[in-house]
Amino acid sequence: MKIIGITGGKGGTGKSTITTALAYSLAKNNKVLLVDADVDCPNDHLLLNIKRKFHKFVEQRIPIWDFNTCTKCGLCGEVCKTNAIVSIKGQDPIFMKQQCNGCGSCVFKCPVNAISWNKKIIGQIFTGNNYNIDLLSGELKTNEPVSEFVVNSLNDIIDDEKDNYDYVIIDTAAGTHCPVIAALEMCDYVFTVTEPTPLGKHDLEIILQLLKRLNIDSNIVLNRSDIGNKQLITDLAKKYELKIVCEIPYSKEIVDNYSKGKPIINEQISKLLEGVTK
Numbered sequence: 001m002k003i004i005g006i007t008g009g010k011g012g013t014g015k016s017t018i019t020t021a022l023a024y025s026l027a028k029n030n031k032v033l034l035v036d037a038d039v040d041c042p043n044d045h046l047l048l049n050i051k052r053k054f055h056k057f058v059e060q061r062i063p064i065w066d067f068n069t070c071t072k073c074g075l076c077g078e079v080c081k082t083n084a085i086v087s088i089k090g091q092d093p094i095f096m097k098q099q100c101n102g103c104g105s106c107v108f109k110c111p112v113n114a115i116s117w118n119k120k121i122i123g124q125i126f127t128g129n130n131y132n133i134d135l136l137s138g139e140l141k142t143n144e145p146v147s148e149f150v151v152n153s154l155n156d157i158i159d160d161e162k163d164n165y166d167y168v169i170i171d172t173a174a175g176t177h178c179p180v181i182a183a184l185e186m187c188d189y190v191f192t193v194t195e196p197t198p199l200g201k202h203d204l205e206i207i208l209q210l211l212k213r214l215n216i217d218s219n220i221v222l223n224r225s226d227i228g229n230k231q232l233i234t235d236l237a238k239k240y241e242l243k244i245v246c247e248i249p250y251s252k253e254i255v256d257n258y259s260k261g262k263p264i265i266n267e268q269i270s271k272l273l274e275g276v277t278k
């Protein structure tokens with residue numbers, strides 16, 4: 001069993017297109033679990049024409065106040081770094097649960113133990129299947145600030161299920177924030193998807209620095225390889241002693257398939273497969 005991550009420094013590079021194409025190709029001869037960990041905006045199910053089924057809610061802890069015990073000292077509001085508590089000395093604290101990340105500082109600091117724990121639903125996990133691919137898809141509720149809990153919930157399911165599969169493919173969010181790190185830490189190997197533009201180069205370098213720090217093996221997939229300046233990415237690959245393992249030129253057929261929920265079938269994807277299955 002191998003866990004493969006597909007990531008990218010910036011959004012819109014075609015990360016999900018590459019992920020679903022790889023899953024589709026692998027699933028012809030292997031048991032594949034595809035995990036959409038881009039929980040702010042999951043779309044692998046759309047690209048694979050999968051109607052998702054509800055699996056479970058994801059909850060996050062939040063504080064709850066006992067106003068009979070509270071002495072209205074105002075301390076909980078002072079320690080809350082996300083401004084989820086408005087507390088004025090002499091008045092009951094006001095709590096705005098959408099801004100709470102469950103850090104626990106208020107519970108820990110209250111001198112009279114007037115704060116305990118409650119829960120709120122912050123997201124959902126869905127399942128689905130098509131093209132012989134089992135899908136796990138996480139989705140954060142609109143307006144919720146902490147996507148890491150949804151990614152952690154996906155990671156727990158991966159831990160339980162991974163031995164039932166030959167390959168687990170994780171489509172991470174773009175960027176280098178905590179949910180991306182949480183997803184990458186599960187992976188044996190990572191493909192970073194980029195495009196040959198100055199922005200693509202800039203964001204790729206940030207994700208390569210992160211992968212180096214996490215000590216995870218990676219290589220580069222160059223999407224829309226014939227649009228822009230390929231040398232930018234070639235130079236960066238050389239600097240980090242990595243290979244561009246797959247170059248996918250811009251094609252109208254890919255765009256057409258994308259709009260119809262069909263995975264791309266491209267001879268370049270077979271180069272990715274070689275990297276994964278060797």
Ligand code: SF4
Pocket residue numbers: 065069070071072073074075076077087093109110111112113114115
């Ligand atoms: S820290 Fe405790 S006692 Fe002070 S205002 Fe907050 S809940 Fe009330």
Ligand code: SF4
Pocket residue numbers: 062063079080081082083084085099100101102103104105106107
């Ligand atoms: S748990 Fe943390 S973020 Fe939430 S209200 Fe308390 S201090 Fe603020």
